Amino acid sequence: MAQLTVPFFRPSFDEEEKRAVCDVIDSGWLTTGKVTHDFEREFASFTGARHALAVNSNTSGMILAMEACGVKPGKAVITTPYTFVSTAASALHLGGDVFFADIEKNSYSIDPDSIEKILKEDKEDNNHKICAIVPVHIAGNLCNMEAITKLAEKYSTPDNKIYVIEDCAHSFPSRTKNGMAGTLGDVGVFSFYATKTITTGEGGMITTKDDALADRMTKMRLHGMNRDAWDRYTSDKASWQYDIIAPGFKSNLPDVLSAIGRVQLKKADLFYQKRLKTVEFYNKSFKNEDYLTLPPDGEGNAWHLYLIQINPDKLNCTRDQFAKALQDEGIGISMHFITIYNFSYWAKRYPQYNAKTLPNAESHYQNTITLPLWPDMSPEMAQKVVDTVKKIGHNQHVR
Numbered sequence: 001m002a003q004l005t006v007p008f009f010r011p012s013f014d015e016e017e018k019r020a021v022c023d024v025i026d027s028g029w030l031t032t033g034k035v036t037h038d039f040e041r042e043f044a045s046f047t048g049a050r051h052a053l054a055v056n057s058n059t060s061g062m063i064l065a066m067e068a069c070g071v072k073p074g075k076a077v078i079t080t081p082y083t084f085v086s087t088a089a090s091a092l093h094l095g096g097d098v099f100f101a102d103i104e105k106n107s108y109s110i111d112p113d114s115i116e117k118i119l120k121e122d123k124e125d126n127n128h129k130i131c132a133i134v135p136v137h138i139a140g141n142l143c144n145m146e147a148i149t150k151l152a153e154k155y156s157t158p159d160n161k162i163y164v165i166e167d168c169a170h171s172f173p174s175r176t177k178n179g180m181a182g183t184l185g186d187v188g189v190f191s192f193y194a195t196k197t198i199t200t201g202e203g204g205m206i207t208t209k210d211d212a213l214a215d216r217m218t219k220m221r222l223h224g225m226n227r228d229a230w231d232r233y234t235s236d237k238a239s240w241q242y243d244i245i246a247p248g249f250k251s252n253l254p255d256v257l258s259a260i261g262r263v264q265l266k267k268a269d270l271f272y273q274k275r276l277k278t279v280e281f282y283n284k285s286f287k288n289e290d291y292l293t294l295p296p297d298g299e300g301n302a303w304h305l306y307l308i309q310i311n312p313d314k315l316n317c318t319r320d321q322f323a324k325a326l327q328d329e330g331i332g333i334s335m336h337f338i339t340i341y342n343f344s345y346w347a348k349r350y351p352q353y354n355a356k357t358l359p360n361a362e363s364h365y366q367n368t369i370t371l372p373l374w375p376d377m378s379p380e381m382a383q384k385v386v387d388t389v390k391k392i393g394h395n396q397h398v399r
């Protein structure tokens with residue numbers, strides 16, 4: 001019998017997504033129009049956000065959010081090295097600078113104490129360089145948003161507001177007593193990349209309650225234009241007239257992708273419930289394995305990814321050898337994340353950030369493996385993942 005293999009991820013689509021795409025094609029309007037505006041309204045209503053702006057990726061959304069919050073030459077953001085590189089690179093695209101705070105000892109979340117150290121120095125040196133803090137809700141587990149928003153308030157001055165921009169690439173849907181992820185800071189930026197909890201292949205959404213930020217991001221999303229193509233097509237005013245208020249970007253999400261997003265959005269809670277079943281099975285199966293540390297799980301965890309850490313003191317193999325053994329047995333794995341200071345460009349540009357200065361990020365990076373987790377994973381596949389992890393763990397256990 002052929003060996004059962006378990007893909008790292010597979011999106012959950014059915015006839016409804018296909019029909020929605022065909023309807024857009026048949027309509028003759030492929031770019032941003034009514035379907036995208038409907039998607040934005042539905043996303044805003046789902047998350048409780050005042051504004052939702054569809055964009056063609058989280059990366060585009062992050063650049064727009066940082067631009068609106070004042071990132072430019074002479075200004076900087078605080079974020080974590082434990083993220084996908086685009087979170088930090090967005091500041092560099094705008095000519096801004098990046099400060100890295102360490103993550104917490106027992107989670108992948110940015111550490112408020114480490115953030116405060118950077119804010120304090122910025123204040124004492126009278127630099128006021130920092131204009132945004134960018135927490136990243138790794139794997140769907142939320143950062144300490146109450147502490148982070150308090151710090152932003154504490155260190156803001158009348159001339160230099162410090163904004164909080166949530167990187168929500170992993171945290172949809174994520175409910176807390178204070179609201180959903182993406183509404184807990186000033187701006188939230190979501191991703192609909194191919195492996196995310198809902199997907200349009202490529203895509204993203206920005207949420208905010210701030211009218212001025214929403215206005216700026218709406219215009220900068222489309223060349224700095226004061227009217228989009230749908231408005232020019234449907235309004236009474238002359239279709240060819242528009243103004244350009246700044247050199248903007250081209251970051252809009254087309255209707256053909258928003259159509260997929262609208263269908264996926266309706267299924268977001270169902271997908272979450274299905275992932276949760278696998279998570280509960282993993283947690284129960286691994287809880288007594290002393291060579292593993294299970295993922296952190298706080299309020300509102302969206303469970304986008306299941307990250308395990310191996311305990312090197314209990315095993316005769318490295319994380320890389322453990323990961324390779326899983327792959328050899330047909331288990332699709334990934335690694336979230338290679339810490340940013342380990343990349344050659346970043347090491348050269350910011351030599352002050354490294355394994356010694358960011359010890360928690362480094363130890364998490366050294367020991368983490370991401371296991372398969374997706375809505376339509378069968379119980380047999382989840383069982384195979386558990387059996388294989390345990391087989392390798394027991395074979396490699398120190399005696």
Ligand SMILES: Cc1ncc(COP(=O)(O)O)c(C=O)c1O
Pocket residue numbers: 056057058059060083084086087136167169170190191192193203204
């Ligand atoms: C934490 C995090 N931030 C940002 C991004 C960038 O998302 P996108 O591919 O939609 O630009 C990703 C994507 O993998 C991510 O995991």
